[in-house]
Amino acid sequence: RAKISPAKMSGSMNTPWVEKYRPATIEQVAHQTQVVETLRSALQTGNLPHLLFYGPPGTGKTSTILALAKDLFGPQLYKSRVLELNASDERGIEVVRTKIKNFASLAVSNSTGKTSGHPCPPFKLIVLDEADSMTGDAQSALRRTMETYTKVTRFCIVCNYVSRIIGPIASRCAKFRFCPLSRDVMMSRLTDIGTKEGFDLDPSVADALMTVSGGDMRKAITLLQNTHVLYGKNLDAEKVSGAAAVLPDRCIEELLQACSSNSFEKAEAAVHNVILEGYPAHQLVAQMSEYVVGKGGKNLSSKSKAIICRQLGATDKCLTDGADETLQLLNLASVTMQAIQAS
Known part of the structure; x- marks a missing residue:
């Protein structure tokens, strides 16, 4: 394994590049044209509705709202006007009743109007990241908080799946889809x-x-x-x-070849080889799915592909629920063997 030198550690690891190259202003947000144009208008007028950002992970949702907040309030008021919460960690109703409600109810100081080139509108901003992880009760309580303190507080709901946000919250927000x-x-x-x-x-x-x-x-x-x-x-x-701890294609090819041999002993040995090399079972399931549907499934019938993919989904669920990796992969190998032999 490659050794990490102290010089590399101090130079590269002190600042994560994700933070180092995060957009600092709304103008630096890349390739979300419709979102940026709308938010630029809000920045000029200081009139901001409740916002709902949704789309795949890593498309700039959180970076965009934080850049907007910095443009709105500037460095002097940012800490006192912006509350950022990750709702996947603090997802219960108690957080809404305490931390969110307490911040939302605070009166805004008189330092409104343009300050140091920033609009500084007379409201606070609460950013709820990964809000689709919040419980239904917590979202219902959040709706009431949004209604009560809308004069002095704006909310930005950030999520991957808009379908998991209750209707009363979604209807109160301007929705923006972040494209891949x-x-x-x-x-x-x-x-x-x-x-x-x-x-x-x-x-x-x-x-x-x-x-x-x-x-x-x-x-x-x-x-x-x-x-x-x-x-x-x-x-x-x-x-x-x-x-990235990604499995080489040869590992998946060897597993499928072992399953094709109609010998459970060979399939079992291939499974144990993957485990001994330290690759995560979830990673094997994800890559095997792509491989079977793609270039590796040329010699398989559509029915065999469907059987294998269905078992891959069941295996992934069992692994997520905490099942034993070895047993699940052996079960996957046995079903794959039957599907290949049937094709």
Whole structure:
């Protein structure tokens, strides 16, 4: 394994690149054109409704609202006017009744009007990140709080799945959908970060980062930093896969070949090899799904693919519920073997 030198630790690890390159102003938010134009108008007038940001992870939802808050209030009033909560950690009704309600009910100081080039409107801002994790009771209590203190407080609800936000909250907010970033946009951003950090990012490395991250810019930047810390400036796609603990295709190919042999002993050995190499079972399930549906499933019938994919879903659920990894992967291998033999 590569050793991490103290110099690399102090230079690269002190500041996560996700924070270092987070947009500081609304103008720096990349490629969410409709959202930025609307928020720029709100910034000029100081008139901001309740907001609901939704879309896939890593598309800039939290970064956008924090950049807007900095543009609205400036560094002097930011801490006193903005409350940021991660609702996945504080998801119960008690948080709404205490922390959120107490902050929302605070009177706003008279320091309104433009200050140091910032509008400083006469209200506070509460940002609820990952709000789709909040319980139904907590969301109902939040709706009442939004109604009561709307004159002095604005809310920004940030979530991945808008369907998990109750109707009374969603109807009180201006909704903004954050689109997944295109590969060209991600390529440009990752290359720019590499240049600023003093190394040239090969297109194959950027492509590997985008593939592993699944279009999540935050995950891609974090993985780029981790790979750089581990291996230095000379990066390649294999090193990216190693830093991300992604299974090589050969592991999945060997497992499917063992299942094709109609020998449970060979399938069992292939499963144990994956476990002994330290790869997470969840990662195997995710990659095997892509492999079977994609290039690895050319010799399988549609019915066999459907059986395997259904079992992959059941295995993923069992693993999420805390089931034993070895038993679940052995069960997956046995079902895969039956499906292949039936094709």
